[in-house]
Amino acid sequence: MSEKIGRDELAQLVAKDIKPGSFVNLGIGQPTLVSNYLTPEQDITLHTENGMLGMGPVAQGDEIDEDLINAGKIPVTELPGASYFHHADSFAIMRGGHLDVCVLGAFQVSATGDLANWHTGAPDAIPAVGGAMDLATGAKDVYVMMSLFTKDGQSKLVPECTYPVTGVNCVTRIYTNEAVFLITKDGVRVRETFGTTIEELQAKMEVKLLPAE
Amino acid sequence: MLNIAQTAQEAVAGVHDGATVLIGGFGNAGQPMELIDALLECGAKDLTVVNNNAGQADAGLALLIKERRVKKIICSFPRQSDSWHFDTAYRAGEIELELVPQGNLAERIRAAGAGIGGFFTPTGYGTMLAEGKETREIDGRGYVYETPIHADFALIKALKSDKTGNLVYRKTARNFGPIMAAAAKKSIVQVSEIVETGQLDPEVVVTPGIYVDTVVKIAAPATAAAEQKVSK
Numbered sequence: 347m348s349e350k351i352g353r354d355e356l357a358q359l360v361a362k363d364i365k366p367g368s369f370v371n372l373g374i375g376q377p378t379l380v381s382n383y384l385t386p387e388q389d390i391t392l393h394t395e396n397g398m399l400g401m402g403p404v405a406q407g408d409e410i411d412e413d414l415i416n417a418g419k420i421p422v423t424e425l426p427g428a429s430y431f432h433h434a435d436s437f438a439i440m441r442g443g444h445l446d447v448c449v450l451g452a453f454q455v456s457a458t459g460d461l462a463n464w465h466t467g468a469p470d471a472i473p474a475v476g477g478a479m480d481l482a483t484g485a486k487d488v489y490v491m492m493s494l495f496t497k498d499g500q501s502k503l504v505p506e507c508t509y510p511v512t513g514v515n516c517v518t519r520i521y522t523n524e525a526v527f528l529i530t531k532d533g534v535r536v537r538e539t540f541g542t543t544i545e546e547l548q549a550k551m552e553v554k555l556l557p558a559e
Numbered sequence: 560m561l562n563i564a565q566t567a568q569e570a571v572a573g574v575h576d577g578a579t580v581l582i583g584g585f586g587n588a589g590q591p592m593e594l595i596d597a598l599l600e601c602g603a604k605d606l607t608v609v610n611n612n613a614g615q616a617d618a619g620l621a622l623l624i625k626e627r628r629v630k631k632i633i634c635s636f637p638r639q640s641d642s643w644h645f646d647t648a649y650r651a652g653e654i655e656l657e658l659v660p661q662g663n664l665a666e667r668i669r670a671a672g673a674g675i676g677g678f679f680t681p682t683g684y685g686t687m688l689a690e691g692k693e694t695r696e697i698d699g700r701g702y703v704y705e706t707p708i709h710a711d712f713a714l715i716k717a718l719k720s721d722k723t724g725n726l727v728y729r730k731t732a733r734n735f736g737p738i739m740a741a742a743a744k745k746s747i748v749q750v751s752e753i754v755e756t757g758q759l760d761p762e763v764v765v766t767p768g769i770y771v772d773t774v775v776k777i778a779a780p781a782t783a784a785a786e787q788k789v790s791k
Contacts, residue, residue, distance in 0.1 A: 395661065398730050412588060413732040419586040430730055430738040432765075433585075433611075434669035437662030441682060465687070472649055473658050473687065474638035480662035484679045501730045514701070516686035 348522055350541040358383040360449060360489060360521050368446035371481060374418045376491045377449035384547035386393060391427075393445055395477045397436045400428030417477060421454055437477070440484035448485035450478070452492045452517075454507045457553045459517040459529040461490065462509035475512075482513030494547075501551040503534065532556060561724040562773040563753065567597035570775040571748050574598055574712055579607040581668065581708075581739040583715035584614065589732035591716040591749045592781045596621045598714065604628045609642060609668070609708055610659060611735065613637035613645035618781075624648050633708065635661035660688060663705050665738060671707035672741025672770070679704055713743035717766070717781065720748060722756045724768030733765065740770040747773045752781060 352357070353376060361383035364370060371393045372380050381403070384390045392401040396414045401416060402423035408420040431439075441443060454462040464478040465471065471509060482488060492502055503520060520527040526537040535556045536544045548555050572595055575581065580598070585588030599622055602726040608629045613636075614621030623629050625644040632654060637645050642787035648654040659667065660682050670678055675791035683689045685767060693704035715736040717726040727738055753776050 374623050384660040396588070396730070398731055411730065415586060415588050415731055419588075424730070430728075430733055432733050433661075433665035433735050434738045437665050441662055441680065460685075472646060473656075474636045475660050476636040477661040479660040479688065480682045480685060483684070484662075510598040511685060512689045513682075528719055 347432050352523070354382075356491060356521050356523060359526070360491060361385075361388075364388065364390060365449055366390075367400070369444065369449045371395065371440065371485065373448070373478075373481060377451060377521055380491075382451055390489040392421070393436075393439060395436050395440065396478070397433060398424070398428060399439075400425045402428075406485050407436070422548075436512045437480050437484075440480050443484065443486060443487040447487045447489060448481050449489045449491060450481060452502065453488045453509045454502050454504050455492075455517050455520055456505070456507045457505055457529070458535050459488075459515045460507050461488070461512045461517050462507040464512045465510045467510050470551060473502045478512050482516045485519045488516050490517050492520070492522055494524040495550070497551070498517075501553070503551065503553050505552050527555075530556075535559065547556075561722060561768060561771065564723070564773050564775040567593045567749065567775055567777060568600060570594060570749070571597045571601055571714070573745065573774045574601060574603045576710040577602055577605045578603060579609070579709070580606050581710045581715075581735070581740050581743055582610040582614075583713070583734065583736045584609055584610065585731070585734040586615065587619075588730075589716050589728070589734045589736055591714045592619045594714040594716075594747060594749050594775075595623060595698040599623055599626065599628070599708050605630045607631040607633065607728045607739030609633045609664075609710060611635050611664065612639065613642055613656075615639060616641045617644075624654060627653055628739045629654055629659065630632070631655040633657040633659060635659055645650070651765065658688060664708075665735065667705055667708040668742045669738045670705075671709045672738055673683050677704055683743045701738060702768040709740065710722040710739075710743040711745065713746040713755060715739050715746065715748050717748050717750050719754060719759065720750045720774040721754050721759045721768070722770070724748075724774060725759050725761075726750070726766035726768075726771060727763060728765055739765045744769055745772045747775070749775050749777045749780065751778065752776065
């Protein structure tokens with residue numbers, strides 16, 4: 347691609363990359379956008395950690411039922427084939443490796459796939475973790491969606507996380523507005539770039555980038 | 560034998576000062592609002608409360624915290640846009656917080672009910688929340704040792720009970736209910752309906768009555784007192 351891509355286009359790309367028939371958990375924020383681009387043909391089943399598989403779109407009007415919410419506490423709907431289960435079962439689904447893909451946001455990802463997305467480390471912040479650490483460790487593939495650079499130009503893909511980590515060696519793929527990165531045993535590979543080149547990115551990043559195979 | 564209480568106040572009357580109380584609910588879904596209100600009225604203090612959150616807006620658990628009846632909270636996600644009573648108490652140093660990843664919280668509660676002395680989990684390994692905890696490498700992967708959370712009481716909300724205490728829930732309001740019912744010495748459940756024994760299909764019972772001590776019928780449980788903001 348020749349242009350940088352926006353949040354919706356990036357969500358569309360993630361959606362397209364999810365294999366048909368997958369069981370998927372979408373984190374709060376940018377990852378939620380992915381659900382807008384999943385097609386019926388893909389037959390994706392969405393999991394929400396507060397106890398449901400087969401989650402449908404956000405509830406509208408009369409559909410709103412306060413007993414039926416997602417992990418962000420937003421009222422949602424159920425699709426045919428949906429099921430409910432208690433919290434320990436729901437996290438067993440996650441921790442037990444039954445989910446194919448989890449898509450999360452991040453403050454930072456390290457070159458070895460450590461994820462930082464739960465705490466800025468600010469001394470006066472009230473810590474809150476929710477299901478972030480469980481999501482990071484559970485799914486077969488953990489995809490991150492984030493902007494590649496902070497507002498002041500610092501890369502969020504770093505040699506080592508400086509924020510407190512959520513999980514170690516857990517991220518397998520990073521979707522950003524500049525490029526898609528794969529965390530491999532050889533190192534960080536650039537799958538594709540958007541409106542930039544691997545050389546231009548390398549000039550702004552400490553992490554050694556490898557070309558696509 | 561199942562105790563069928565006539566009022567929420569009667570149902571929670573035995574909750575004593577210093578008790579550890581599991582409170583069901585994820586946000587407002589499944590939160591036993593009337594039982595919490597009754598707990599507020601009954602005056603028990605120095606409580607250790609276990610819940611996913613630390614109260615929302617000006618209702619339920621948030622009010623218990625506002626009245627400084629909770630000395631310690633064990634939860635996964637205390638910070639929300641409308642958790643002002645917790646925020647104030649925490650910043651004033653008037654409530655102790657034990658932060659637990661949500662799946663570890665659920666499994667620690669489950670372990671207590673199942674008689675498990677603890678377990679190794681990959682969740683949290685290598686993070687701040689595992690500091691000081693025993694770790695072990697199993698088949699090349701790092702795990703953290705977590706302990707069960709036992710409690711004196713569980714306050715939970717279900718849809719229906721029969722007169723032996725068998726419970727069914729409704730949609731995602733089930734959340735922590737079944738594991739909390741099993742983990743507490745005394746489980747107190749508010750339901751929308753109590754039916755005769757035999758009227759619940761045994762195949763659909765989610766919590767068997769052996770885990771339930773007291774039920775109380777709250778015909779029209781309160782809906783969310785405040786509009787929920789995006790939070791986790």
